Structure formats: C-alpha cells, structure tokens
Amino acid sequence: MLEVTIRMVRPEEAGMVADIEAICFPRAEAASRESFEKRIAVFPDYFLVAETGGTIIGFINGCVTNSPVIYDEMFHDTRHHIPNGSNVSIFGLDVLPSYRKQGIATRLMQSFIQLAKRTGRKKVILTCKENLVHYYEAFGYISTGLSASTHGGSHWYDMTLNLPDDTSPLVQDR
Numbered sequence: 001m002l003e004v005t006i007r008m009v010r011p012e013e014a015g016m017v018a019d020i021e022a023i024c025f026p027r028a029e030a031a032s033r034e035s036f037e038k039r040i041a042v043f044p045d046y047f048l049v050a051e052t053g054g055t056i057i058g059f060i061n062g063c064v065t066n067s068p069v070i071y072d073e074m075f076h077d078t079r080h081h082i083p084n085g086s087n088v089s090i091f092g093l094d095v096l097p098s099y100r101k102q103g104i105a106t107r108l109m110q111s112f113i114q115l116a117k118r119t120g121r122k123k124v125i126l127t128c129k130e131n132l133v134h135y136y137e138a139f140g141y142i143s144t145g146l147s148a149s150t151h152g153g154s155h156w157y158d159m160t161l162n163l164p165d166d167t168s169p170l171v172q173d174r
C-alpha cells in the first residue's frame with residue numbers, strides 16, 4: 001500500500017501545487033502559482049498536502065470566513081480571509097490522476113475537517129460540480145443548492161458541513 005503523509009504546506013511548495021492544480025482543473029478554474037504564493041503567505045493554516053516518497057501528489061486548501069457560502073472574490077483576494085471567522089472554506093481538493101481512487105482525497109478531506117473542528121470552526125463550506133455532490137455527501141456535507149458562483153464559467157453547488165464541538169487532541173495523520 002502507498003505510504004502517504006498528510007502535512008501542512010511549506011512556502012517553497014507554491015510552484016508544485018500550482019503544477020498539480022493545472023493538471024487537475026481547466027485553465028479557467030485553476031489557481032495560478034502567484035495565487036498560491038499569496039494564499040500560503042496569508043493563510044497557510046488550512047493548506048494541507050499529501051506527500052509520498054518526497055513528492056506532493058495532492059492537496060486541499062481554503063480560508064476562514066464568516067460567510068455561510070463561498071463567493072467568487074474569495075478565490076482571488078486574500079483580504080477575504082477573516083482569521084477569527086466561524087467557517088472554513090475549501091477552494092480546491094486536488095489529487096494527481098495517477099494516484100486517484102486510493103482514498104487520498106478522502107484522507108486530505110478528513111484531516112481538513114479534523115483541523116477545522118480542532119480550531120473551533122462551525123462549518124466547512126465548499127462548492128462543487130454536480131458529479132461530485134454525492135462524493136461530498138459521504139463526508140456529511142449537505143447540498144444547499146446552486147451557488148451564485150460562476151467561477152471559471154461553470155455551475156457550482158453549495159455544500160455545507162456543520163461541525164460539532166470537538167476538543168479531542170489533534171491526531172497526527174500518517
């Protein structure tokens with residue numbers, strides 16, 4: 001079985017995650033290297049990578065907000081990060097194609113949710129295309145309908161995970 005570590009991103013890894021993003025998303029939807037550099041500089045706390053053999057093969061990232069749903073400006077402007085906000089957004093969940101269907105995105109998502117719980121957030125919010133609504137529902141997310149987002153010219157669904165209070169110690173995910 002593949003040995004995968006889930007850990008926080010490092011500042012020097014912005015280029016690597018941008019390369020993965022360009023493989024995983026169409027050009028109109030993919031965040032740029034510059035955008036990742038800004039996100040990592042301003043809100044690295046909710047940016048986890050999956051690494052195997054010293055190589056990053058996937059990641060998940062988002063910012064903190066008081067908004068109950070994602071809106072497009074969040075993707076482009078780090079000033080929408082509210083450090084003491086109640087909710088955490090997910091901008092992207094990416095796994096390189098050759099590593100998919102082995103549960104790596106599931107581990108990234110579970111670690112992200114655990115992090116959000118441990119840091120006292122109330123909700124995790126994301127948007128996804130219709131074909132992934134069932135995938136996120138399996139984590140407990142609820143679809144609240146079509147998003148106002150037109151990110152990349154696509155239709156997106158708002159997904160919300162309501163978090164219970166959790167004060168248990170953070171488990172190191174390996």
Ligand SMILES: CC(C)(COP(=O)(O)OP(=O)(O)OC[C@H]1O[C@@H](n2cnc3c(N)ncnc32)[C@H](O)[C@@H]1OP(=O)(O)O)[C@@H](O)C(=O)NCCC(=O)NCCS
Nearest residue numbers: 024093094095099100101102103104105106127128129135
């Ligand atoms: C969506 C994405 C992140 C999923 O990554 P992944 O690592 O393959 O995800 P998982 O392995 O956790 O689950 C994917 C599927 O594999 C299945 N799976 C998980 N472990 C498995 C295993 N060991 N053997 C076989 N199948 C497995 C899951 O049940 C799931 O099935 P489903 O599609 O029927 O729901 C990946 O496909 C991706 O990067 N896509 C492009 C970017 C994108 O669309 N991201 C989401 C934006 S909202």
